[in-house]
Amino acid sequence: MRRYLMLIAHDPGGWESATAEERRLYVDGHAAFDRFVDRHGRRVSGAPLADADTATTVRHSAGRRVLTDGPFAESVEMIGGYYDVELPDLDVAIAAASLLPPAYAVEIRSVVELDPTGEQVG
Template identity: 35%
Template sequence: MQYLLMIYSKESGWSQMTDSERQQGVAAYHAYTEALKKAEVLVGANRLQHTNTATTVRLVDSKPQVLDGPYSDSKEQLAGYYLIDVPDLDAAIAWASRCPGAAHGIMEVRPVWSAPYDTPSAA
């Protein structure tokens, strides 16, 4: 089953680190990503740009309303994610616990819902 491991952290945290701390952080994420690859559970991953680059779209009276920035304010922002394929929630939680993001932010683990239309139909 696929799970999305979402990394929430303070955007300003990176800029407040020393060069040495940033290098250690990059190395920790690289090692974590390599461990996921070696275990053959990594489906995809990406780091997200800061929230000031976000665009929020919603419908108001059936017309799109486009706003700059994220939808809501919070202490932590969605900074990146890992999409993994593991047997169950316990395995997903174990991988989330190993992510460097768990040490400096919050990890949200959410199962991916495969909609029926994602499955090819038999012809």
């Protein structure tokens, strides 16, 4: 099994402006995703995130910590949630992500496992 982080990007306000039928499609898509992952692997965690305007970004410049209110990058879409899952391979991860609502862009990233010394495992 490989571990994947799926970052869910969407246009802000989509849920608030969605009709009852559209909201049902969102809920159904997440339920289908959950069932698929449970059949093929394991959900480690997942959660919706607060809006991007609540973010704080930490950067370092000239040896000093610089805090900025807001997300790391300017974008029309925002990261609205994530799933951390274990699945057999990328093809299965793509199949799972494809079950999520079509209004989402889902970025799939392999999680790099590190040992206590910081060396990559596997």
